[in-house]
Structure formats: C-alpha cells, structure tokens
Amino acid sequence: MPSDMAVDYDGLIPNNVGLNADPRLRRALEQWHPSYLDWWMDRGPDGFQAADVYLRTAVGVDQEGWAKFGYVRMPEYRWGILLAPQVEGRTIGFGAHKGEMAWQEVPGEYRAMLRRLITVQGDTEPASVEQQRRLGATAPSLYDLRNLFQVNVEEARHLWAMVYLLQKYFGRDGREEAEDLLRRRSGDRDTPRLLGAFNERTPDWLAFFMFTFFTDRDGKMQLHALAQSGFDPLSRTCRFMLTEEAHHMFIGQSGIGRVLEAICAAMKKAGIDDPHDIARVRQLGVIDLPTMQKRANMHFSLTLDLFGSELSTNAANAYQAGIKGRYLEDQIDDDHALTGATYPVLRLKDGAIVREEVPALSALNMRLRDDFVADAQSAVERWWNRIVERSGIDYRITLPHVAFNRRIGEFATIEADPEGKVLSAQEWARRRDEFLPSAEDDAFVASLMKPVREPGKFASWIAPPRTGIDNKPGDFEYVKLA
Numbered sequence: 463m464p465s466d467m468a469v470d471y472d473g474l475i476p477n478n479v480g481l482n483a484d485p486r487l488r489r490a491l492e493q494w495h496p497s498y499l500d501w502w503m504d505r506g507p508d509g510f511q512a513a514d515v516y517l518r519t520a521v522g523v524d525q526e527g528w529a530k531f532g533y534v535r536m537p538e539y540r541w542g543i544l545l546a547p548q549v550e551g552r553t554i555g556f557g558a559h560k561g562e563m564a565w566q567e568v569p570g571e572y573r574a575m576l577r578r579l580i581t582v583q584g585d586t587e588p589a590s591v592e593q594q595r596r597l598g599a600t601a602p603s604l605y606d607l608r609n610l611f612q613v614n615v616e617e618a619r620h621l622w623a624m625v626y627l628l629q630k631y632f633g634r635d636g637r638e639e640a641e642d643l644l645r646r647r648s649g650d651r652d653t654p655r656l657l658g659a660f661n662e663r664t665p666d667w668l669a670f671f672m673f674t675f676f677t678d679r680d681g682k683m684q685l686h687a688l689a690q691s692g693f694d695p696l697s698r699t700c701r702f703m704l705t706e707e708a709h710h711m712f713i714g715q716s717g718i719g720r721v722l723e724a725i726c727a728a729m730k731k732a733g734i735d736d737p738h739d740i741a742r743v744r745q746l747g748v749i750d751l752p753t754m755q756k757r758a759n760m761h762f763s764l765t766l767d768l769f770g771s772e773l774s775t776n777a778a779n780a781y782q783a784g785i786k787g788r789y790l791e792d793q794i795d796d797d798h799a800l801t802g803a804t805y806p807v808l809r810l811k812d813g814a815i816v817r818e819e820v821p822a823l824s825a826l827n828m829r830l831r832d833d834f835v836a837d838a839q840s841a842v843e844r845w846w847n848r849i850v851e852r853s854g855i856d857y858r859i860t861l862p863h864v865a866f867n868r869r870i871g872e873f874a875t876i877e878a879d880p881e882g883k884v885l886s887a888q889e890w891a892r893r894r895d896e897f898l899p900s901a902e903d904d905a906f907v908a909s910l911m912k913p914v915r916e917p918g919k920f921a922s923w924i925a926p927p928r929t930g931i932d933n934k935p936g937d938f939e940y941v942k943l944a
C-alpha cells in the first residue's frame with residue numbers, strides 16, 4: 463500500500479487509495495472514465511474545452527502545498543481520487559456505536575442508508591457543473607472565467623470522489639448508481655437531479671456568485687456532517703473535499719463583495735445617495751442594491767430547502783447509526799447520543815409560525831440548518847455589509863426569515879414575507895416582486911452580461927480582485943483562449 467500522503471500520478475487516475483493494488487476497482491473506474499469524459503464534453507463548460515486554463519490540481523493531501531498551478535486544457539485535467547490521511551485508531555464519535563472502531567468496510571445493516579447519502583451527495587456535484595455550463599460565454603474577466611472553471615473541475619472531482627466510494631464499497635449497485643449519476647440532468651423534466659436547488663437555472667454571473675456563496679456553503683455544512691461519519695472512507699473523502707470547498711465559497715463571497723464595491727463606487731462617483739433610486743443607479747452600468755437583496759433572498763431560501771424537513775427520521779436514523787453527525791460533532795460537549803435532549807424548531811401550528819421544543823434527534827436537519835444560517839449571516843456581515851458600510855451608503859443586506867419562499871418542509875404550504883409574516887396567496891402574488899427578482903430585474907442583470915476577455919480588464923458591474931490567483935499580477939492571462 464502506498465502511504466496515505468503519497469499520490470500515485472502514473473496511471474490514468476491519480477490516487478492515494480492504492481488503485482494499482484485493486485485491479486477489480488481499477489477496471490471498474492477505467493470503464494466509467496469514457497462515459498465520464500463524454501459527460502464532461504457534452505454537459506461541462508460550453509465552448510472552452512480547447513482553451514489553456516491556469517488551474518490548480520491536487521497533488522497531495524497534506525495541509526500545505528497540495529495544489530500545483532499550471533495551464534491545462536480542461537478535458538486533460540487530472541481528476542483524481544484523494545482521501546485525507548487515515549487517523550490511527552479513529553473511533554466512531556456519536557450514536558449507538560460511539561466508541562467502537564470506525565468502519566473500514568460498509569456495515570451491512572447500514573448499506574442502503576449509506577448508499578443513498580453518497581448518491582445524493584454525488585448527484586449535486588455534476589448537477590452544479592451542468593447548471594454553470596453556459597456562463598463562460600459572458601465572463602466579466604479572464605480571472606473570473608478561470609475561477610468558474612476551477613470550481614467546475616473540482617466539483618467534477620467531487621463526483622469522482624463519490625463514484626470511488628460507490629464503486630469500491632457497493633459492488634454492482636454502486637456501479638449502477640455511478641452510471642445514473644451521469645444519466646440524470648439538471649433541470650431535465652424526465653431525469654432531473656435529486657435535490658431541488660440543483661435543478662434551478664444559473665442564468666448569469668450574479669447567480670453563480672450567489673450559488674457559490676449560499677449553496678456551496680450548504681455543501682460545506684453537509685460535508686462537515688459526513689466528515690464525522692463512522693464509515694471512515696466517507697469521512698476521509700469529505701475531509702479532503704472540504705479543502706476544495708473553501709475556495710469555492712471564497713469565489714462566491716469575494717465575487718459578491720466585488721459587485722458591491724462596483725455599485726458603491728459608481729454611486730459615490732455619480733453623487734447618488736439613495737440606494738432605491740434604481741433607474742439612475744442602473745444607468746451607471748452596475749446592479750442596484752435592492753436587486754442584490756432580492757437575489758440573496760432567492761438563493762438563501764432555495765438553499766434552505768437542501769437541509770430537508772424540520773423533523774426527519776432519516777436524519778435521526780443516520781445519526782444513531784453513526785453515519786452522519788452534526789457540524790463539528792467532535793467539538794460539541796455532550797453525550798453524542800442526544801438521549802432525552804430537545805432542540806427548538808420553528809413550526810407551523812394553525813397557520814402561525816411557532817417555536818417548539820422537539821426531540822433533538824429528530825431535529826438534526828434543523829440544527830445543521832441553524833449552523834448554516836449563522837455561518838452565512840456572519841459572512842454577509844463580514845464580506846458584504848462591511849463594504850457597503852465603508853462606502854457610507856445607508857443600506858444593509860439581510861437574510862430573510864426561514865419561512866420565506868420555501869418548497870420543502872413545514873413552510874412549503876404557506877407564503878411569508880422576508881420578516882416571516884404569513885401572507886395570503888393574494889397578498890403574496892401582489893407583493894412577490896418586492897421580495898424576489900422580477901422579470902425586469904433579471905432582464906437588467908442579463909443586459910450587463912457581456913464578456914470581457916482582455917487580460918486585466920473587468921466588466922463595469924464588478925470590481926477587480928485585490929490579489930490574483932497564485933499571487934499573479936493583475937494583467938495575468940488566466941485563460942488562453944484557443
């Protein structure tokens with residue numbers, strides 16, 4: 463066996479899982495590879511497959527220096543299977559098996575549950591690549607174009623990570639799931655992706671930045687919960703994926719931050735103080751702040767749906783089984799069994815939103831969602847509102863109430879405004895465009911989406927980044943177009 467840290471780069475599939483010593487698995491993955499490449503060419507970035515892109519590739523799994531930067535054509539990217547190092551003597555940290563040695567093989571009684579979780583996680587990865595497929599055509603700079611492609615190749619690597627687990631540990635069923643992951647299509651009527659938000663459109667770059675801010679942050683929370691798993695290969699896989707996820711969220715938060723910088727700078731320069739003077743702000747070639755708020759409302763609420771329902775026996779069972787833990791489970795000071803514990807959850811009772819104490823085991827989805835909301839809230843303050851505040855413009859972006867615009871769970875049956883006030887269907891219909899982007903708002907954003915391809919130049923609606931990727935200078939040619 464190669465050591466945990468050493469990545470074998472010689473074969474078709476770079477890996478640190480000893481693929482050479484497992485011919486059956488290697489064959490299965492090599493058979494899947496051509497279908498994967500067909501999927502990438504057919505459903506991946508449209509029109510840039512021959513360009514040289516300055517990408518990072520994982521070449522090791524230790525904390526420092528795991529990434530190597532260089533120009534790559536995307537179809538030649540080395541998608542590898544990389545697990546975080548095995549922790550000697552790791553035990554299961556929660557649930558009925560707490561204290562037992564972590565499993566290196568799938569425990570029979572939890573096989574179906576594990577396969578489902580891995581499949582759901584795996585399904586989101588190619589879905590996001592499909593959603594972002596056409597964005598390259600309208601990138602606001604070569605820097606952003608490169609960042610989009612970095613996200614795309616790494617989400618595709620996350621697909622490889624889940625396919626490895628399916629193929630290695632789930633035999634024939636796993637191989638079938640791996641094929642289905644390439645068969646489902648984001649937004650397709652007959653074979654949609656499994657989770658709602660991954661069937662939505664990502665029509666423009668503002669949607670891309672909001673998605674990487676909010677939806678990748680759900681990815682972070684879910685991966686953290688799975689990284690606690692007693693099934694050690696899943697835990698190690700997710701721990702390494704988290705190192706990549708951090709960069710995706712950086713792209714989202716700095717992307718929105720740069721949009722806000724451009725807005726505030728343009729407003730100051732034109733002497734506009736009133737953020738609600740939308741027509742004048744838009745004439746400056748930047749997005750207006752109320753539209754930013756509406757887009758945030760939309761992406762935040764769509765992402766909340768990804769946490770499942772308020773009360774979930776699936777989540778309770780996965781916890782008791784030691785398969786999916788809480789966010790930072792290993793840093794929580796309690797019995798890690800949740801015996802007799804309760805958790806406060808917002809529920810719908812007789813048409814009103816009320817807080818109710820429920821058994822903590824059944825509320826695990828909400829606990830993770832609350833952790834997500836706190837994380838998103840602090841990022842909004844740190845990365846967004848501070849920029850607006852510094853410019854002296856009187857405006858704050860806020861996150862809407864969890865009952866706003868929901869399709870999953872308790873609040874799917876009602877309408878509520880961003881403050882959480884329940885609205886009648888008529889009132890919602892009348893006021894919807896106050897809360898969510900209108901067709902006109904979207905058309906305005908779409909009108910700004912003109913490609914900028916000169917090194918060092920940026921579209922009017924977005925400020926340049928403070929520093930380059932890999933410390934490259936401002937006019938670095940991140941993508942050499944073919």
Ligand code: BYC
Nearest residue numbers: 582586590657658677678681684767768770771774776777
């Ligand atoms: N859409 O018991 P419940 C990422 C279903 S993002 C459609 O509450 P559970 C990424 C549910 O399947 C992170 N259906 O569900 C980000 C269940 O069906 P069954 C992705 C939904 O299991 C950016 C039924 O409703 N990873 O990585 O407690 C770019 C009852 O619901 C939805 C994960 O999500 C929905 N939104 O929770 C790229 C982690 N929600 O079983 C990547 C793995 C629920 O009755 N997945 N349903 O037929 C899970 O942990 C869980 O499956 C969920 C759902 C949290 C998603």
